[in-house]
Amino acid sequence: MSERLSPRKVKCRCGHSFVTTREVNYCFKCDSLVSYYTDREVRAMDREMKVEKFLYYTQRFFHRVFNPEKSITEQLLEEPRESLIFRSLRWMLTRIVK
Secondary structure (H helix, E strand, O other): OOOOOOOEEEEOOOOOEEEEOOOEEEOOOOOOEEEOOOHHHHHHHHHHHHHHHHHHHHHHHHHHHOOOOOOHHHHHHHOOOOOHHHHHHHHHHHHHHO
């Protein structure tokens, strides 16, 4: 939101139109939220974000699986996690490895 958007004419559901440079504004007539971006632009941004997330997590997965320095169990045992799932997994792995 730090970037300044170029002025664009947006139209509310009630029919009132006005020029805005913000991502979200309130309509002056009916006081409902009006978005700067169209639905098509929002879907395109969501799609780009999903692709970036997919690439990031697949890269992390392959790095974890094919890391030649340590096995997955060693990596899981040494990384401190606060989650209950990871604590129980670490507990089970210590019982299996011993």
